[in-house]
Amino acid sequence: MSQFIAATGFGIVNAGIFALAAVGFTLQFSVTNVLNIGFGAIMSLAAFVAYDLNVVVGANIWLALAIAAVASGVLSVLINRGIIQPFLKRGTSFFGMVVITIALDLIVEYAVEAIWGPTFLHYNVAAGTPVTLGSLTFTHFQLVAIGISVVGMIGIHLLLKRTKLGKAMRATSCDARLSKVCGIRTSRIHDAGWFLSGTLAGVAGVILGLTLGTFSFTVGDQYLIVIIAATMLGGIGQAYGAMLGAVVIGLVTQWSSLVISGGYSEVVAFVILIAVLLVRPTGIISGVAADRNMAA
């Protein structure tokens, strides 16, 4: 039983990190209709920028996180303006865009390796005292990670449901042309979508680095596939679906390590994903996938 509780604790921490990244990934897809594989590389880049700020410059880790996150957001907007939009204007197909974001992923990820090298790094932070909640024990950073994730999810919820920008984002996601006709400046909404997703990628990347302890340049791409799995499990383009998918993937991968070797936890996550997609190709929450005719 105690093992089960410990696994649940780890599962919750992972779910929190996955949720931040998965919501960023999925929002960006729903608003801009680009499946951005480069997302993982942005996570890695943010983790390393925060490393330079934290270790080389000597900034507080939370300040480093904030700066790295905003920088990732700005970089994402620049990528959107400089590369993605020109290709979209030219009418490049959906798959052409996927190939381009894969290329971006390669460029950013390996530029990070070229600059920082392939070694494992760790932030300059004090470990802090472990906190015990009931029979669950968390490290200081795990608790902060969960906290940031919860605040982030509530923030996204309020943004989507209570603000004009959120409404415009949802409208653009539903029907970009119609939104334009209604006077929504969709190019700005696209920028906002890229900024938001880039920022979330940055936050998730730095927190991943913090909770893992040590990380290398592949950290983002290592987790990108799980994040995509969480996104698709929940139903792509659905912010709440991504949260749900992240919780399922986070918990199941940890629970499975109780029954079979931990080496199989990714296998379990992916087999669940394949099974769900085969039974219900649109994911658990189907809206966007069904609208865009992505599964028969």
Add this chain to the structure above:
Amino acid sequence: MSNSDIYLLTTLLVYTGVAMIASWGLDLQIGETNVLNFGFILFEAIGAYVTAILSLGPDTANGGVQQYVFGAALPFPVPWLVATAAGAVLGLFMGLLTLRRLRGDYEAVVMLVMALVAFYAVSADTSLLNGSEGLSLIPAPFQGLVGGGPNTSMTYRWVYVAVVAFVCLLAFFVVRRITSAPLGRALRAVRENDAVAMSLGKDAVRLRILVQVVGGALGALAGAMLVQWVGAWAPGSWTYPETFTLFAAIIVGGRANASGVALGAIIVPGIILEGVIFLPSIGPSYLTPALQWVLIGVLIIGFMWFRPQGIIPERRRRFPALALPGGVEQSGAIQLVDVEPRRS
């Protein structure tokens, strides 16, 4: 040429030939039929593993240093043939699982995920294929005929290059035969618009599964040839970004054109990835591979922007106009129908 130059050159040639065959297989899928197989590297993996266990002999050999299932020592070219068949069966399995129900990006992601599932499962289970350590000491084929192995005889290395070149030639004719036949037209019809193709009586699902099978066989054959040259094979040899090297080759060379894809395979996996072995190394050891990947990314984006059709574009195909039903000859100026290949 000194022996070390021959050593490097033959390696470059074998790698290029292997990448060429795999690229043709992938191009049948993404170039001709628009089946976005992001997990293509899995075919190379199965081909390599099948060849390895069919040539290593039982796993008690070599002092039992590695574990694997069903070891046998079959003579060349049996392992390659069985590997090719295994790739076809895997393609059929992947096709039946994904191509019947899923469309577009889901299909691509599920194939990617299948490659990952296999990667993690093979890495985790040491009794299946020796886990993440992988298999080594895989014997080189036809050593007895040449009188020497890849590390002792330069003649052997040239003979291996010649065998790879011969298989490349064979694969080229197979691919050209498929793409220039009516079957190829049907594949491209599915690519351009599967609803229209189906309305004309073409079974789009069957055709997509077919390219999955043929492409899978070619990918596995490439893996088979690679593994007996390298002598070792581990999960690290087939991580999922490897598929994108082949994507880059196809985009740079020219999709849906076998000559273009061959040129792309010479440029990307050949010259850019392997050609650096001839250059003096600069900086720390990780720098060159990192910059190679950056360069591949830049090449993909550059080609997608400036020349999305690739260096050698898809052929513009001309077909004689069909006679009208009832024996009425079509009159007038239009005797040939131009078919413009789709851009990007």
